[in-house]
Amino acid sequence: MIITFGTQKGGTGKTTLAIAFANYVAMSSERKVNVFDFDFQKSFYHKWKEDELLEIPKLYDVEIIDEENEQPFSDFEHLIEMKESEDVNVFDL
Ligand SMILES: Nc1ncnc2c1ncn2[C@@H]1O[C@H](COP(=O)(O)OP(=O)(O)OP(=O)(O)O)[C@@H](O)[C@H]1O
Ligand SMILES: [Mg+2]
Numbered sequence: 001m002i003i004t005f006g007t008q009k010g011g012t013g014k015t016t017l018a019i020a021f022a023n024y025v026a027m028s029s030e031r032k033v034n035v036f037d038f039d040f041q042k043s044f045y046h047k048w049k050e051d052e053l054l055e056i057p058k059l060y061d062v063e064i065i066d067e068e069n070e071q072p073f074s075d076f077e078h079l080i081e082m083k084e085s086e087d088v089n090v091f092d093l
Contacts, residue, residue, distance in 0.1 A: 002079075015043045019047060019048075022060060022090045026060050035061070035090045036065050
């Protein structure tokens with residue numbers, strides 16, 4: 001499945017909610033969580049990197065999606081695979 005956090009308005013709590021949601025699902029479910037950070041500010045990614053300094057287990061990976069790294073979304077079939085997958089794919093827009 002794909003769960004997207006998005007609104008046109010900035011600063012409304014998308015990233016904060018996406019982090020809380022990803023942490024919750026990773027800790028309370030058997031499903032694999034994958035996070036894709038589409039924000040040019042890379043807020044989710046930076047927060048996740050900060051957590052690496054703490055001695056806590058890593059719950060999931062965060063991938064940056066920008067002009068240089070858009071491979072997972074360059075073909076529609078891959079997107080459909082993500083949608084139909086058992087994994088929880090979190091998009092932070
Ligand atoms: N439920 C909440 N209550 C109070 N403050 C919040 C809440 N959710 C987020 N904030 C604060 O609001 C600010 C913006 O939150 P956040 O970065 O999650 O928004 P965003 O929608 O991802 O922003 P952007 O559009 O820049 O990506 C942050 O300082 C965050 O700490
Ligand atoms: Mg954000």
